Amino acid sequence: GAGVSQSPSNKVTEKGKDVELRCDPISGHTALYWYRQRLGQGLEFLIYFQGNSAPDKSGLPSDRFSAERTGESVSTLTIQRTQQEDSAVYLCASRRGQKDSYEQYFGPGTRLTVT
Amino acid sequence: SQKIEQNSEALNIQEGKTATLTCNYTNYSPAYLQWYRQDPGRGPVFLLLIRENEKEKRKERLKVTFDTTLKQSLFHITASQPADSATYLCAFPNQAGTALIFGKGTTLSVSS
Incomplete structure (x- = not known):
């Protein structure tokens, strides 16, 4: 079946502009995550959605970042x-959301590049 | 705060040898650990999960161990092949259980 898709694959923007990144999770997966990966670094958690529960936004680095899920x-x-420090790869992941289902x-x- | 470290940034081995990657964690006792593989320009792909009450888990040429006393997980690839060359990430859940905390990864290069 189809995997998780993200768009665009690459985005170059000027400092000060707003950008919107999209994630289409696997159908039926109730849990959705956003991570950021800077060059040479590990994945950094940003936000977590689970069904209709309030999202966990504890990883968002500043109020310039926001996310929604329909x-x-x-x-x-x-x-x-x-800002230039926002340059990174933004990864989306989904999970089944059932108990004992932990694979993301x-x-x-x-890949976002801010010039 | 919870911390996870992967000892080597890079590991170079010859084809056919066993690769051993190390993951250490502090300030936390996770219920499980996961290992992912990441190829350049791609998202991580899940490989194995090991729970705190499991000493060892195997899948084909892969083996993972979990030592809760040492706070360490070892990831082994036996009979390594050039196609195994990639970055391997270990991860465990945060205390809220809402996300994974990832190590920086170890980049494995297998030469023929």
């Missing part, structure tokens, strides 16, 4: 007034 489908991550399925990521 039901149990598409999610968008928005970065306002981008990742998309290919969006």
Whole structure:
């Protein structure tokens, strides 16, 4: 079946502009995550959605970052007034969300470059 | 705070040898650990999960151990092949159980 898809695959933007990144999770997966991966670094948790529960936003680095999810489908991550330090690969992952189902399925990521 | 470290940034071995990657954690006792493989330009792919009450888990040429006393997991690839060359990440759940905390990864290069 189809995996997690993300768009765009690459985004180059000027400092100060807003960007919107999209994630389409695997159908039926109730849990969705956003991570950031800077060059040479590990994955950094940003936000977690689980069904209709309030999202865990504890990983968002500043109020310039926000994310939404429509039901149990598409999610968008928005970065306002981008800064050069926002340059990174943004990865989305989904999970079945059932008890004892811990494997996360990742998309290919969006490479964001802020000039 | 919870911390996870992967000892080597890079590991170079010859084809046919066993690769051993190390993951250490502090300030936490996770209920499980996961290992992922990441190829350049791609998202991580799940390989194995080992729970705190399991000493060892195997899948084909892969073996993972979990020592809760040492706070360490070892990841072994036996009979390594050039196709095994990739970055391997270990991860465990945060205390809230809402996300995974990842190590920086070890980049394995297998030469023929």
